[in-house]
Amino acid sequence: MIYRSAGCFVLLLSCLVAIPAASGSENLAQSLEVLRHVALDGKDNAAAARAWKVVAAADAERLPEILSAIDGATPLGANWLRTAAEAIAERELREKRALPRKALQAFVLDTDHHPRARFLAYRWLVRSIPEMKEELLPKLAQDPSVELRREAVARLIAEASKIDAKTRPSDAITAYRRALEASRDEDQVRKIAGALKKLGQKVDLPRHFGFLTDWKLIAPFDNSGRRGFDTVYPPERELNEKATYKGKTGIVRWQAFHTDHPFGLVDFNRPYGKLKEVVGYAWADFYSPRKQQVELRLGCKNAWKLWLNGEFIFGRDEYHRGMQMDQYRYRVTLRPGVNRILLKVCQNEQQEDWTVQWEFQLRVCDETGTAILSERRSSP
Amino acid sequence: MNHRGLVALMVAACGALFFGGRVCGDDWPRFRGPDGTGVAEASRLPTRWSNVSRPPVNIAWKVRLPGRGCSCPLVVGDRVFVTCSSGYRQDHLSLQCYDVESGKRVWQRSLWATGRTMTHPTIAPAAPTPVSDGQYIYLLYSSNDVACFDLDGNLQWLRGLMMEYPNASNSLGMASSLVVADGILVAKLENDSQSLAIALHTSDGTTVWSVERPPIASWSTPVIRLAQDDKKEVVLESPRGFTAYDLKTGKVRWRFDAGGSSQASMVAAGDLLLLPARGLTALRITPGQMPRVVWDNNRLRCNTATPLVHKGKVYVISGTILKCADLETGKLLWQLRLKGRRFSASPVMAGGKLYTFSEDGASQVIDVTGRKGKVVGRGELGETILATPAIAHDALWIRSHQHLWKIARRE
Structure with missing residues (x-):
């Protein structure tokens, strides 16, 4: 209260x-x-x-x-x-x-x-x-204050960058790994991952951030006149991966989709083509070992609606005004076992080249941005 | 009645010239200055300044700002105010107060944003320009945080409007500036989703009225005007048209359906309203009648900069061309190509000279008293300028990306 x-x-x-x-x-x-x-x-x-x-x-x-x-x-x-x-x-x-x-x-x-x-x-x-x-x-490198932690990580990055990577590569890798483990902000993580890459190291960025990479997608439904945002299509009433429905141009069905994008981008244009005035749904199952509070963090430049376990979380009827990581943050409670995350992503009628995107990224983390991973998560 | 209410009543009883406050003649209390005209009549400004020459020319002082923003500076009494946002998430929202003579910071206050702070990279949450009634300063940020401080930095009230209207936001940022009159502060929160305008009591920030607005983004600033029936109305501009609301009640007084600009703001000039629609449209408003178009001219198209009206002429910046037209007829009188690529800052005027500011930091001073405009001076700061400067105390007050500048004659 x-x-x-x-x-x-x-x-x-x-x-x-x-x-x-x-x-x-x-x-x-x-x-x-x-x-x-x-x-x-x-x-x-x-x-x-x-x-x-x-x-x-x-x-x-x-x-x-x-x-x-x-x-x-x-x-x-x-x-x-x-x-x-x-x-x-x-x-x-x-x-x-x-x-x-x-x-x-x-x-x-x-x-x-x-x-x-x-x-x-x-x-x-x-x-x-x-x-x-x-x-x-x-x-303060592991501090619950994201701002204090950020200061501490900046110091770790500075220390790592002072190490001569040519003569002491393993020390440099260790120092950058320490900075990476503490870092939560995108710009710092990018910087560290870039330094590690130069040292021949791979960084699993989706895992570091907790991006969901395995989804089921279904599309296209109709969004003519942008009316699809408020239209309740079957996936909002039931989540049945075997079901087929009448879509905008024919029968549609759920299909598995894995993203290997470093920041978990799920691009509807890849399986469906560059469609306009359409609605797509993305569904992911997140397995939690216990009841726990987490944040769902979404980036999306299309209109969207989000549900967790059938409960509507939020929706936003805005198109192509920009997208960034953690653009929207919602504190929710996961139940033990499977949690069903459903996202509706709408594409509008605009034809400019900056309106092609029909995509999103979603991650699960705590309030510091520390990834919380599903118990069943595929390898990259 | 609380103290603030008593003060407001006293001010109204004194019949202050500015709507509901004690703004002095040399103050620049809002976006585009007194009454939003962009004009300072009695000012002795330099026509030449530079920060790229050695030594610098006519730069009285500059201070590095502690954050980002494109809101305009205000000058009230002996203080200059500017809002900033800072932090990795741009969620520290501040008001900075400096002494006009020395540039020394007098005080600063900061808030945590209670709404979303995402904006286009070129701007920041400190985009809407504050407004002052001479005693208090009212702030709005892109996160829809609204605050009121007195001139000494004492917090008077707060609202966090995105917590009340959770979809009233724009991922590019919100930038409409505040307007105030008769103890009522109006915030225009227009966006593609939960679009509204809200009027708040200046005394305590409680809501006077709120109205739904068309769900389409708009960054232009409202106009408050005194209609011929002695009622004040606030006119809101949207790409879907113009609507005037009674300032006290929020009831619609009239509508005009021509789509307006989403960026350039309209201008009140006597009984005319100049609308950035169909190029530029002059509208005459008569109580009880439909608004009447006096003229329109599609060659007077505005982009981001707001037009300026002075002594029977109207000036617009179309692309990189300054155009001058007759206020009564809309006839184009002359035009002048400006140096610079883009003009986001609106022009300002003092002493018969128009001051223009391009985004790349170059300024031109144009004498508009003759038959044609003539460039008579230039300024160069070497920093991006998006904010409309202020004029007060015989100085130009420019907010660039990193600094606040006082430009004044040194000779």
């Missing part, structure tokens, strides 16, 4: 009204609670603005407490807290006063805290004490 009950929030607002009678510590604690629970519709803004002033006026020693309040805060609450904390840090740094180094350092290293709040603390520390970077980064 992200938001607490309305009654609880009214109580917090009442506390805020009583702030003048409370002590400084109580004021701060009450104000932090108000900020943590700011909801979406703007109705909490007036109370939040009053609470923000209390928090932003706090002593720098209270920064860890303020950053801790970001743990479990609503997205808007986190931003209220961030700006207040930044106002304090900015004030202290401008006045050339020291931030609470030890407490912030402990905060950075405490992975129970919100990854983003920890990265803020890291940046303040490094800004005021640059040598902290070398002290902290060696501890």
